[in-house]
Amino acid sequence: xxxxxxxxxxxxxxxxxxxxxxRTVTEMGWSGKKNGALxxxxxQEGFTVLLTTDQNLRYxxxxxxxxxxxxxxxxxxxxxxxxxxxxxxxxDVLRTITSGQVVEVGAEQNVGEVER
Numbered sequence: 001x002x003x004x005x006x007x008x009x010x011x012x013x014x015x016x017x018x019x020x021x022x023r024t025v026t027e028m029g030w031s032g033k034k035n036g037a038l039x040x041x042x043x044q045e046g047f048t049v050l051l052t053t054d055q056n057l058r059y060x061x062x063x064x065x066x067x068x069x070x071x072x073x074x075x076x077x078x079x080x081x082x083x084x085x086x087x088x089x090x091x092d093v094l095r096t097i098t099s100g101q102v103v104e105v106g107a108e109q110n111v112g113e114v115e116r
Contacts, residue, residue: 001094004042006052007031009073010080013051016087020094022051042068049097051090053078057102069097074106 005014007025014022025031030041035057042050050057050070057070071093075082089105097103 001049002045002047003049003051003094004028004038004047006038006050006054008053008078009051009083010078012080013083013087016084017051017090023047039068048099049094053083055104067099069099070102071097072102072104074104 001020003017003020003022005011005022005024007030011024011026014024025033025038028041028045030038033041035054039050048068050068051073052070053073053075055072055074057072071090073083073086073090075086086105093103093105
């Protein structure tokens with residue numbers, strides 16, 4: 001499983017998932033890419049999961065056609081301190097998520113599948 005950390009999430013969040021193969025958009029040289037182009041690049045490079053804080057992504061893209069899964073972090077802000085507590089939920093989701101799924105992980109809600 002290869003995970004791409006979206007540029008809207010703080011890069012240090014990557015350390016919290018160091019036991020996974022995870023790269024940032026910046027590391028890949030994909031900064032500034034629009035979501036559609038980013039998802040196509042993910043497919044080409046073998047990424048299977050996008051970790052993002054962009055709650056609108058599922059409304060903007062047909063994710064089933066892109067052959068990737070998306071985990072959306074729902075927090076009061078994009079600050080690392082607000083996102084780190086969500087990592088246990090992210091780990092739970094990573095065990096079962098499949099291509100085409102969009103799963104939201106938030107502090108004030110249960111982890112659950114949102115869309116497939």
